[in-house]
Amino acid sequence: DMNDDGQPQPDEVKIIKGGSGGVVIMSDLSAVLSRVNEKAIRFPAAKFTAGGAPIYNIDSGEVLAKDVQFPYSSGGDQALVTPDGWTVLTAVPKPYSPLSVAGVFKGEPKWSYPDPWPGLHASHEAQVPDRPGMLIGTTRLLGDFITPPNSDAGPLWCINGNMGPMFLMSVDGLFVATLFKDVRQGISWSMPVAERGMKLNDVTPSDENFWPSITQTKDGKVYIVDGGRTSLVRVDGLETIQRMPDSEVKVTEADLKKAQEYFTVQEAVRQAAQGRKILQVSTMKTAPAVDGKLDEWKESDWASVDKRGIAAWFNSNSKPYDVQAAVAISGDRLFVAYRTADKELLRNKMENLNLAFKTGGALDLMLSTNPAADPKRVDPAIGDLRLLVTQASNPSNGPGTGKTVAVLYRAVVPGTAEKDRVPFSSPWRTVYFDKVEDVSDQVKLAGVEGDFEFSIPLKVLGLNPVGLKKLKADLGLLRGNGFQTLQRVYWSNKATGITADIPSEAMLSPNLWGEWEFRTK
Numbered sequence: 001d002m003n004d005d006g007q008p009q010p011d012e013v014k015i016i017k018g019g020s021g022g023v024v025i026m027s028d029l030s031a032v033l034s035r036v037n038e039k040a041i042r043f044p045a046a047k048f049t050a051g052g053a054p055i056y057n058i059d060s061g062e063v064l065a066k067d068v069q070f071p072y073s074s075g076g077d078q079a080l081v082t083p084d085g086w087t088v089l090t091a092v093p094k095p096y097s098p099l100s101v102a103g104v105f106k107g108e109p110k111w112s113y114p115d116p117w118p119g120l121h122a123s124h125e126a127q128v129p130d131r132p133g134m135l136i137g138t139t140r141l142l143g144d145f146i147t148p149p150n151s152d153a154g155p156l157w158c159i160n161g162n163m164g165p166m167f168l169m170s171v172d173g174l175f176v177a178t179l180f181k182d183v184r185q186g187i188s189w190s191m192p193v194a195e196r197g198m199k200l201n202d203v204t205p206s207d208e209n210f211w212p213s214i215t216q217t218k219d220g221k222v223y224i225v226d227g228g229r230t231s232l233v234r235v236d237g238l239e240t241i242q243r244m245p246d247s248e249v250k251v252t253e254a255d256l257k258k259a260q261e262y263f264t265v266q267e268a269v270r271q272a273a274q275g276r277k278i279l280q281v282s283t284m285k286t287a288p289a290v291d292g293k294l295d296e297w298k299e300s301d302w303a304s305v306d307k308r309g310i311a312a313w314f315n316s317n318s319k320p321y322d323v324q325a326a327v328a329i330s331g332d333r334l335f336v337a338y339r340t341a342d343k344e345l346l347r348n349k350m351e352n353l354n355l356a357f358k359t360g361g362a363l364d365l366m367l368s369t370n371p372a373a374d375p376k377r378v379d380p381a382i383g384d385l386r387l388l389v390t391q392a393s394n395p396s397n398g399p400g401t402g403k404t405v406a407v408l409y410r411a412v413v414p415g416t417a418e419k420d421r422v423p424f425s426s427p428w429r430t431v432y433f434d435k436v437e438d439v440s441d442q443v444k445l446a447g448v449e450g451d452f453e454f455s456i457p458l459k460v461l462g463l464n465p466v467g468l469k470k471l472k473a474d475l476g477l478l479r480g481n482g483f484q485t486l487q488r489v490y491w492s493n494k495a496t497g498i499t500a501d502i503p504s505e506a507m508l509s510p511n512l513w514g515e516w517e518f519r520t521k
Contacts, residue, residue, distance in 0.1 A: 004051030014058050021071070021091050022078040027144050029054045032064070034079040034091040040065040040104075042081055065093045065104040072098040075119025075139045080157055082145060086171045088157055090118070090138065101138070101159070103173050111173030120208070123162040127309070128184050133175040136182065137162030137207075142214040142224070145171065148238035149220035156238070158214045164204040166212060166224070168238075176241065179224070183207045189229065200233060253428045260504065264378075267495035267512055277492040277514030279303045279327065279475075283465065287330035288337075290455050292448030297337045300326040303475050303514075305338075306489040325475040325491065327516065329465050333455045338363055340477065341450040346402070347482035350392035354422060354436050356407045357488075357505050360480035362390035363452060364490070368472040368510055369463045375472060380411035380508040383462065389445055389454050393482075406443035408460070410435040411508050424506035431503040465518065474513040 002012050021035030029045040041061035045054035064079065064087040071077045076090030085106040092102045096112035103111045115135045117126035123137025139160045147154035155171045164183040168176040180186065186204030205212070205226050212227035214235075222235040271277075280301035288296040302324040309320035321341075328335045348360030356362060370383030386409040393402025413434035421432045445454040458465065476490030488496040488505065492514035498504040 001051070001053040002049060002055070004049050004053060016058055021068075022076075024078055024080060024141065026081065030081075031056065032079050032081050033061075034077050034089060035068045035070070036061070038066065038068050039063050040068050040079050040087060040089060040091075040093070063107065065089060065107065065109070067094040068092070069094060069098050071118070073119030073122045075122065075137070075162075076101070076115075078141045080141060080145060082155055082171060086155075088169075088171060090115075090141070090159065101135070101169070103171065113169065113173055113175065120162045123207070126163070129165075129178075129182055132178065135159075135161070135167055136165070138167070140211070142166060142212055144215075146214060146216040146222050146238075148222070148241060150239045151241050152243050153238075153241040160209070160212055160227075162209075163207050164209060166214075177238075179235065180205055189226075205229075256428050263495040264509060264512070267493060270494065271492070271512065277303070279473075279491070279514060279516050281516045281518050282328045283518060283520045284328050284330040284335075287333065287455075288328065288335055288453065290335070290444040290446050290453045292446040292451055292453055294337055294339065294451050294453070297326050297328075300328060300337070302326050302339075303491040305476060305491045308489075321489075323477060323489070327473075327475070329458070329518070332458055334458055334461065334463065335453065335455045336363070336365060336475070338452040338477065339450070340452065342479070343447065343450045344482075345450065345477065345479065346389075346391040346447065346452070347393055347480065348390040348402070348405070349483040350390070350405055353405070353407055353438055354424075355502070356388050356390060356405065357478060358485050358502065360390065360478070360482055360485060362388045362478040362485075363454065364388055364476040364478060364488075366474040366476070366490075366508060366510075366513060367461065367463070368513070369461055371468060371471050373472075373510075376511060378509070378511050380510055382412045382414065384411045384508050384510055385409060385461065386411075386508060387439075387456065387461070388478075389443055390478075391445075404440055404443060404445045406438075406440045406445075406454075406456070408435075408437040408439045409433050409506070409508075410437070424502050426501050426503050429503050431507045433506070468518050470515050470517045472510055472513040473516045 018037045020033050024032045031043045033041050042064055043056045043061045046057050047055050064081055068091050071091050079087055079089045081087045087104045090101050092098055092100050093109050096102045100112040100115045115138055117123055117136050118138050126136045139162050142158040142160055145155035145157050153170055156168050156176055158166055158168050160166055164180055166179040170176055181202055181204040183204045183206050187202050189203050189205055209227040213225045216222050224233045226233050282300055305325055306321040306323040324339045326337045345361040351359055365387040368384050373381045388407045390405050391402030392405045411433055416434035421434055422436045424431045439460055442460045443454055443456050474490050474492045478485050479487040485499055490496050493509055493512035
């Protein structure tokens, strides 16, 4: 506003071509844009007119972060910057996941924090919080940074959650506090009498509580205007927060091994308490058609693979998982059926045949073909194998368009030379398989709207069903985004949450498998 008349004129405006994200006006009147063509940029108020209006130069913005990604949903897409070089972003720069919030220091990405349900609509499908530190339904930043007095925790920033809470975090990525309660857990904000000084710790502002704000007064106190009711709320206790002293933590290979063993032991304890999983496997006289239609499986015993999740809260069609699998033998082939409700499950980038379990979704079968093997064995033995069935496809091609890929992992094959064994390594350990085979041409696969069937010759597996009464096995699936595996879930072995350690994802744990019992239909 060069002439201080309060009106825009053409010579006061400059337009450049580009796409932008959210805009935050900082306390020094600088404009911080979360995205300008994949860069977070700060436009300072270069100078002021005689009347005090700020003047900006669109050609001389300060780049705060590069490779900023488009928001995953309608939430976020804002940035804040401190004078000493920290930038907090809810539109996240690479290499971090878009399902997070992140921090950059002087242009270098330094941290990210999980934000699995960003945005209003995502919160409608979010689980009820069951631990401290969960970000749910994050939408907009509440204001500038605050610095609690007599504390070294600041600066702190706050973001709104669509289910009621507001989340406080430090500028260097530490979770500080959840203010208020989730609407599904808290006491409704409906007091019969307004009482100054009453505590609101267990109260919820309710969902869709739009545009609350946070500020700090000159005396150091922190206040929130709550949003929907425009009530003024004082936030007490932040001055008591102190950082722990810097310390060094040494993690050895032995420590990592103990951690791995811990999960295995806990899963064994769980199974002992709940009982061993048993699945009835039918021997069918007439083979089911491998067409993705599961009418012929109506009388089969179905294993429950995944029933996690919650029903949608509002304005959503989401529902808990209900993944099931069944197995049958007919003639000289093994048949497996899955109900997943996910027609795009099998998208897999397939960059490396051996690592098919790392690059997308798949159907997963783990099986012992040797009924004489020790049922309590921890390490795989002769006859223990894994069959992974998926589709190699470009994520943009859509479901059902990829080539069938089936990979057979054999843990122990007598006579295998040491040099021929296949390693699966991370920085701290290596798991070996004696043989990894491409058996794609032996597998028939079909899918219809999230129901899948596949079959494979028994001789390829080395499975002889004659006189067989039972054996150890597990059924599962991998979920991904077409190029990365994000979840591993199984019927029997629930100690399978790791998706960031190749040996853990490759290894076989026959002691945690269930049992198949064979019957003639």
